[in-house]
Amino acid sequence: SQQGEEDPQALSIQEGENATMNCSYKTSINNLQWYRQNSGRGLVHLILIRSNEREKHSGRLRVTLDTSKKSSSLLITASRAADTASYFCATGPPVVGNEKLTFGTGTRLTIIP
Amino acid sequence: DGGITQSPKYLFRKEGQNVTLSCEQNLNHDAMYWYRQDPGQGLRLIYYSQIVNDFQKGDIAEGYSVSREKKESFPLTVTSAQKNPTAFYLCASSIGPGISNQPQHFGDGTRLSIL
Numbered sequence: 643s644q645q646g647e648e649d650p651q652a653l654s655i656q657e658g659e660n661a662t663m664n665c666s667y668k669t670s671i672n673n674l675q676w677y678r679q680n681s682g683r684g685l686v687h688l689i690l691i692r693s694n695e696r697e698k699h700s701g702r703l704r705v706t707l708d709t710s711k712k713s714s715s716l717l718i719t720a721s722r723a724a725d726t727a728s729y730f731c732a733t734g735p736p737v738v739g740n741e742k743l744t745f746g747t748g749t750r751l752t753i754i755p
Numbered sequence: 756d757g758g759i760t761q762s763p764k765y766l767f768r769k770e771g772q773n774v775t776l777s778c779e780q781n782l783n784h785d786a787m788y789w790y791r792q793d794p795g796q797g798l799r800l801i802y803y804s805q806i807v808n809d810f811q812k813g814d815i816a817e818g819y820s821v822s823r824e825k826k827e828s829f830p831l832t833v834t835s836a837q838k839n840p841t842a843f844y845l846c847a848s849s850i851g852p853g854i855s856n857q858p859q860h861f862g863d864g865t866r867l868s869i870l
Contacts, residue, residue, distance in 0.1 A: 646797075673856045684759075684845055684861030685798075692856055730797060734856065742813070743859060745790075745798040 646674075646731045646746030654752040661718040663749040665731030666711075673734040674707055675743065676716050678727045685730065688716075693736075718751075726753045757782045761846050761862035767870045768833065768840060776831045776865045778846035785851025787829035788859065791815060792843040801844075804829055805852045833867065841868050 649664045665674070673692050677685040691698045691707045691714070698705045704717040718725055728750045732743040759780045768774045780787065786805045790798040800813030804823040818837025823829055829848075833840045843866050847859040 675858060682864070682866075684761075684863045685847075685859075687858035687860070690856055690858055732859075742788075742800065742803060744800075747795075747797040 646733055646744065648729070648731060648746045648749040650749060651747070652750045652752070654754060655721060656754050657721055657723055659721055661721050661725070661751055661753075663716045663729050663751070665714045665716070665746055667714075667731075667733050667746075668712065669733075670736045671709075671733045672736045674705075674714050675732045675734070676703075676705060676714075677730045677732060677745075679730065679748070680727045688729075721751075721753045723753050723755050725751060727751060759846055759848055759860055759862035761844075761865050763865060764863070766865055766867045768867060769870050771835045773832055773834050774840075774867070776833070776844055776846075776867070778829045778831065778862060780827050780829075780846075780848045780860075782848055782860060783826070784848035784860070785826065786849045786857075787823070788847040788849075789813075789819075789821065789829070789831045790845045790847065792845060792864075798845060801831065843867075 646665045646667045675690045676688045679685045689700050689705050691705050702719045707714045728748045730748045732745045762777045788803040789801040799815050801819050802821040804810035807826050810823050820832045845864045846862045849857040849859045
């Protein structure tokens, strides 16, 4: 069953603008992860945020987590054409040692040159 | 370079035929996973294995089978009982049980179609 729901389903922005994607989930989590998928390829891990963290940065990526609202956001700053991809959130269950992730349905991001 | 290799990249299945998708990793990871992705959808877990000689059903295991005889290999068989096998299949691995907050590493997938 899908745990996460990304919003919006699709997003098109001009190169250089910032892109924000949101993820909402339903049950308690241990961690939340964001992945990128280029067309026809596997997923690439971007960033992991633990349930006791509120914000995390990695290069041009900024992830926030609000466990009270059961939601997370991924911000990509100064977007580039190479950022065109689908982005998925995935949640890890609260039971340590069970590393089964549950993935959302994804946001398709298109960067217009 | 360490990574996950899936083969073949494209696979065609005839009616009544079983087909096997290969997944090999050289990351020395204990845990491995198989996902199915349908167009415009997220990933759904088919089977996962946290250690050699052990595996568990995921959310959509019916019509699929796996084995885990070696740490580096986790083949997936799509049996004739799977009536709608057309999808993109992704294999992944992570360090393993007992260590929380792990990212998963993915292969580049196998696209399976029905002839």
